[in-house]
Amino acid sequence: MPRPLRVAIVGAGPAGIYAADALLKSEAATEPGVSIDLFERMPAPFGLIRYGVAPDHPRIKGIITALHQVLDKPQIRLFGNVDYGTDLSLDDLRAFYDAVIFSTGAMADRELRIPGVDLDGSYGAADFVSWYDGHPDVPRTWPLEAEKVAVLGVGNVALDVARILAKTADELLPTEIPPNVYDGLKANKALEIHVFGRRGPAQAKFSPMELRELDHSPTIEVIVNPEDIDYDDGSIADRRANKQVDMVAKTLENWAIRDVGERPHKLFLHFFESPTEILGEDGKVVGLRTERTELDGTGNVKGTGTTTDWDVQAVYRAVGYLSDELPKLPFDVTSGTVPDEGGRVMENGEHLTSTYVTGWIRRGPVGLIGHTKGDANETVANLLQDHAAGRLQTPETPAEEAVVAFLEDKGVAYTTWEGWYALDAAEKKLGEAEGRARVKIVERDEMLRASGVTPA
The missing domain is CATH 3.50.50.60 (FAD/NAD(P)-binding domain)
Structure with a gap:
């Protein structure tokens, strides 16, 4: 029986979540299916909306509601507090996934x-x-x-x-x-x-x-x-x-x-x-x-x-x-982007096999949050085209539990989607005590503990 297409997305902000949504809405999601893991260096998801939108813009922050519905899908897992380049490398990701999409944004x-x-x-x-x-x-x-x-x-x-x-x-x-x-x-x-x-x-x-x-x-x-x-x-x-x-x-x-x-x-x-x-x-x-x-x-x-x-x-x-340069990926220091063609990461005129990019790390920090959806759709369409043509690299250990064992063996204190629900509840409880919808928790260790994780 064919296994699901395994995709890693580095960056759980709007661009990464839109890419996950595009994958779930594709034909590949029906047969044999897709399995998506999002890796985020912050303990909480939502990227720019949580850490780049002014607090007095609840209308924009309301986009989280739509993103939340995507992350609730059973085909998606969240690994928060995981830093690409420190906790896992491009070679590590290639060992576990058919393809990797980078959506690390610009901060x-x-x-x-x-x-x-x-x-x-x-x-x-x-x-x-x-x-x-x-x-x-x-x-x-x-x-x-x-x-x-x-x-x-x-x-x-x-x-x-x-x-x-x-x-x-x-x-x-x-x-x-x-x-x-x-x-x-x-x-x-x-x-x-x-x-x-x-x-x-x-x-x-x-x-x-x-x-x-x-x-x-x-x-x-x-x-x-x-x-x-x-x-x-x-x-x-x-x-x-x-x-x-x-x-x-x-x-x-x-x-x-x-x-x-x-x-x-x-x-x-x-x-x-x-x-x-x-x-x-x-x-x-x-x-x-x-x-x-x-x-x-x-x-x-x-x-x-x-x-x-x-x-x-x-x-x-x-x-x-400006985006940060990512280890093992080509980078244009002038534009602050990863060179690409249609979302395919390009190095020396060739597609870096199984490696893709979307969002601000791809096109620079221009446009509104919703504009990244078109980027994600194009990147995912080309990824699926490469998959259909047999151009993706076959991972050594594609089983879903393999990356979990890898992170736990390294002692990475990662958060999960269930942990976000716990952190979300903790922040709302703090807000309720003051008559507010939420009070954001700032300290990383406190975020981890609220997410049910013991800090490393």
């Missing part, structure tokens, strides 16, 4: 090469996001001494960072933030947040809904300079071609013509200001220098030579995420 900050970037008070947005989302591998405290703060970038991460800095701790208390984050934000001294974009309103990468949410807080006054509302032929064409671009531009236009109100925290959205230097004194941030830009007719901009020094004491760089 590091992309480099911004301007003077002063290493000053005390210059921070990567990804690090700050990890802190306020209760990531177990980052410090428990965050310095929030600055009264005036700059955020570089005009994407949704920049909006999240600016909004969290501008909101009060009590506004965020109904969310799942852990006690250390609440205490840190309670001490936050920021009164002015300045968000800077190099180009204009039509080139901003905000989602319309996320942008409008800035104005919902009773403590945040959103301010746009009317002089920053400008469009050229390329910008007008973009607005006509893309409804979301037009909605963002209209929102910014409305904010630019209204009177400034009395809300205590001011959040300025600046356009046509290109950061050129983070200014320092005695090793600390004391300002930001930008060069004024102007549209060139195509939607791009050129410098004018006019500079402005802004009085800020902290700078957050939200210029994009």
